[in-house]
Amino acid sequence: MPTSSLQPVRLGALAAATTLLVACGGGGDAPPQLAAATGASFTGACAGLQTALASLPNTQITLAETIAEGTLKQGGNAVAEHCRVTGKMHERTSPVDGATYAIGFEMRLPKAWNGRFLHQGNGGTDGAVLTAAGALGGGPVTGALHQGFAVLSSDAGHSGGTAAFGIDPQARLDYGYQAVAKLTPMAKEAIKLAYGKGPDRSYFAGCSNGGRHGMVAATRYYADYDGVLAGAPGYNLPKAAVANLAGARLYQTVATTPVTNQIDLATAVTDTERQLLANRVVAKCDALDGATDGMVQDVAACQASFKLADDVPTCSGARDGSCLSSAQKSVLSQIFSGPTTSKGDRIYASFPYDGGFGGGRAGVPTGGSPVGSGVALWEFFISISRDAEATGLIFGAPPQNLATFNPLSFALTTDIDALNASMFATSGLYSESAMSFMTPPKPTQMHGLRNRGGKIMVYHGVSDAIFSVNDTETWFKGVQTDTGYDFARFYRVPGMGHCSGGPATDQFDMLTPLVNWVEKGQAPAAITASARGAGNAGGVNSDLPAGWAADRSRPLCPYPQVARYKGTGSLELASSFSCQ
Incomplete structure (x- = not known):
């Protein structure tokens, strides 16, 4: 069972939210429409956040600094000036293996903030605090930070590139789901202290194990997140x-x-x-x-x-x-x-x-x-x-x-x-x-997310060799049966391997459609994806066949639709295909 001191309070809040939704008829009615986020600016000195955030419980801020515009680039695009904050939570010495553990994290806070928070789920067995840029699909040309989100990245409760942390029972639980429970309220409070208001809308995004983290957030912590973008979700990772x-x-x-x-x-x-x-x-x-x-x-x-x-x-x-x-x-x-x-x-x-x-x-x-x-x-x-x-x-x-x-x-x-x-x-x-501890409980039953107006979008490469697109398809069919279709979308990416690569059009932005769905009620249809041929700003995909145009595009269709050729038009253009 969860050992975090935060958990009883959070579970109580989830139960209350569920009771309210049932009382309001949320189970079978159309989900509510959530309001759009409104932005704010950070006008202080980034270095001052080390002191300003010192009151965060169970948290130590280790660095707060200014990152100048253009220092970080994504797909050739300069990311605007922002604050980078690093820290750690719940530092402890394990009574089992004697090692020191903490939940390491990085937050990137834009000077011009769009009012949104994105929790970036990372891949593999975690263990490293990756740049909190909120990368999207294949070799992205944009990301959440570039779009003005406040972004959080973490090591999920352990450091190092091996699985040795599995000897410690609590490190296992943090990796599986409890790090998210501890990081989320801290990040939202940090945002409030920095901007004078908390995030209006909160999102979770990641691929592979990061997609699994997203599935966990959508089920265990649905009251905390309005939208989830899960790529190649290893929700059955073991x-x-x-x-x-x-x-x-x-x-x-x-x-x-x-x-x-x-x-x-x-x-x-x-x-x-x-x-x-x-x-x-x-x-x-x-x-x-x-x-x-x-x-x-x-x-x-x-x-x-x-x-x-x-x-x-x-x-x-x-x-x-x-x-x-x-x-x-x-x-x-x-x-x-x-x-x-x-x-x-x-x-x-x-x-x-x-x-x-x-x-x-x-x-x-x-x-x-x-x-x-x-x-x-x-x-x-x-x-x-x-x-x-x-x-x-x-x-x-x-x-x-x-x-x-x-x-x-x-x-x-x-x-x-x-x-x-x-x-x-x-x-x-x-x-x-x-x-x-690794899987979302009852993964096809997402009434909590759906009934509060939340949405989930999932994409998966058909040629993924480790997490099967068939498993994700089975999940999605179960969601349609157990919860409904009006809050979830699933996109297969033909030819794509694990999260990117393969003979595929693997460069796309699904975060913008997710935000538009959550905050404007615009349900997503086809998503245009492009190949990453020679000269691509997001990085060249070495698996592309020689005969393809460097910028070949295709529509990614919501399941079960298939992109079919219209009979006329260039085979290099998405506009020559329709989802049927």
Whole structure:
């Protein structure tokens, strides 16, 4: 159970809010329309905030400074002058591992503020305070800070790039959900002290684990947030991690060398072989949306049409990149279907066949260590490193012995059934299971957010190799059944990998449509997305096919609609397609 002293008060406030909404008929009526935010200016000296914010409870401000206009840029755009405030909350020494823990954070407060607060959820296992810029979709050309939001970023209660914090029970809970509970009231009070008023509207945005944080905010802390933007939300993160370990175990069976590192595992399906599969998917499914343009828009029709056994050549001899062996096909079929336990129960979710499976590379630079990117990174590198660490040290109860823990050995030898059971288990000091502290409670029941006028928008790359777009689709269908459609939207991004990359139009701004929906009642429809070709200000996407225009655009359609070619017009322009 939560241990924060803030929690009883917050839960009481949520209960009161729920009672009021029910009394007002909020359950079945149209949700209320929230008013638009109004801005304010900060006219003091940024350095003075170190003293002004000293009264924040359980908080130590470590720095307050002015950041001049243009010091921080996003997509070539200069971010206006603002204050940067750093600090930490609830510093303590763990009685379990003796380490020092605190919730580290950074706030960026614009001199010209738009009256809005954005809590930036970060990815991976957290552990670092990233720049509080509020980045959006792919290689963004804008962000929340650039748009005038006050933005908060945090390390979620621990520092360092490893999963060793999982030994401390409280650090687990902070990472899962309690850091958000502690940071939110602090950030809002800091904003009030800085501007003389609190935020009129509050938002949460992040991708990957940051998307999971967003889902948690939308369910546990709905009274605190008016809008949530969740990208590739790993709301079943422990399941996905265990499934990725099971996938590594399958890949190990077809690797051409004994697996001692990531590159050895990547010999299971080489970059060339992954691209072969991706090309065959595109060849089979490209025209299903009415345009032969190298993109698979009709995801559902593709799954019905493409057959791995028949549509990819089977090697009759040695593997040479022009075919897949029967053993490789068997492994890939199990991975796309979703790895299972020994009893045949699917651990996590299935994955769709898409044109982005060839994205990224695995290799060893001259004189360097093994590196990977894109799909290769998640399939062969993360599975036997970060996911092994997280599964063994954070998601298991009790955790593995840190002194003797070997991620590679753990990933490739530990019984999958035992790992699958451990994420649901509790043990001694670890009184809350990983599937409790990491996941949003009853994720499809979002009446609290919906009934107060809040909105949620979710986007997910179809070629995401770690968190499945199919899992997000299942969530969204459940939301429609359990809560409704008038407050939620889901967007698939064809070809896109995990949060960005892949042969995709992965550059877009969903925050502006979310704000317009929350504050103006303008329900979002298609969102225009662009490719990041040569010269793109947000960074070039190396996965783009050579034949695409550098600025190719497409509409991202609200599920279940599909972007279909109108029959005329340039294949490089979103205006030639419509959501149907």
